[in-house]
Amino acid sequence: MNNPTEPSDLYTVLRTPDLIDPVLVVHFDGWIDAGVSAGQAVRHLIESCGADPLVEFDTESLLDHRARRPVMHIVDGVNAGIDWPTIEITSGRDSNDRDVLVLSGAEPDHNWRTFISAVVELAEGFGVRRVVALGAYPAAVPHTRPSRLTVTSPTVDLARSNEPRATLDVPAGMAAVLEQAFDAAGIEALTMWAQVPHYIPSGPYPAASQALIEGLSESAHVSVTVGSLGEQALATRNRLDDLVADEDGHQAMIGELERQHDQFSHDGETLPTSDELAEEVENFLRSQDDEPDGEVTDESDTPDNPGDDE
Secondary structure, eight states: OOOOSSGGGGEEEOOOOOOSSOEEEEEEETSSBGGGHHHHHHHHHHHHHTOEEEEEEOHHHHOOTTTSOOEEEEETTEEEEEEOOOEEEEEEEOTTOOEEEEEEEEOOSSOHHHHHHHHHHHHHHHTOOEEEEEEEEEESOOTTSOOOEEEEOSSTTTSOTTSTTOOOOOOOOHHHHHHHHHHHTTOEEEEEEEEEETTOOSSOOHHHHHHHHHHHHHHHOOOOOOTHHHHHHHHHHHHHHHHHHTOHHHHHHHHHHHHHHHHHHHHTOOSOOHHHHHHHHHHHHHHHHHSOSOOOOOGGGSOSOTTTTO
16 A cells, blocks of 8 residues: 555646636545435436546555455456546536536545545635535435435534534544535535435435435535436335335334424424434444445335335
8 A cells, every 4th residue: 555645645636627616526435325325416416517537536545455346347258347446526517507526436445634635635726615525324214205404514504503403423434524624624514414214225215316416506506407316216206105005014104204204394303313313323334334345226226125124
């Protein structure tokens, strides 16, 4: 493993675009992302903005390739090529011609502090005005209601006033550490978390991805259409409705979750208690440790029984 001596040793700037007050959107693979919702939202954002590579990071200094192995493509027994994990910043423009930067790829395994300094250094050089990280976590919410968003931020004014009610300690991902570093550098930073029904243990959940895309418009004035995410969300909703209809126990569970959801919304509450949220995060992290590496990208892999993991 290489040990960089300066933050600038970790990256290569590929071009010098003329940027005006860009927003930086952040998502790393390998951290909390129930239903691969944030990953799907970021891929949709990159495609919608026509984003092209702007900065490449030195993954030899940042990643453990035994933990994040490259992917070998085998075609009729022939090794047709290797795809190595990457970390990069891409740049594009939203539907209102605003500049958007996206930091995405594998979450670093090594040299976190140097990587953080490098990202802040780049953000300052590009004139970033706000940073929004995306994530998703499992919650006791029904699939029959829109996916709700919660917000964390080092700045009280950026966190929604009705949401910083839970007090808890959880393992921090790179995005959370970057939040603090950007705040210290005077750049507004927050993370939006989409809630995903806890009874959907794996597979995409497009409704949460759609909520994150819509949340970017509200939190950072990044405007892109939801496109096919809306159709995918409806298809997933219909499939889950059909599965639930076959079991009285499932219908009762969904009904209770709907009641709780509607009561929280009516009372202005949108976060579970500290103990409930901590348990949900810990259970999700344990499930990630128990599953083989790899990312689910085909929504047809949604489990056939939404109650199996209750």
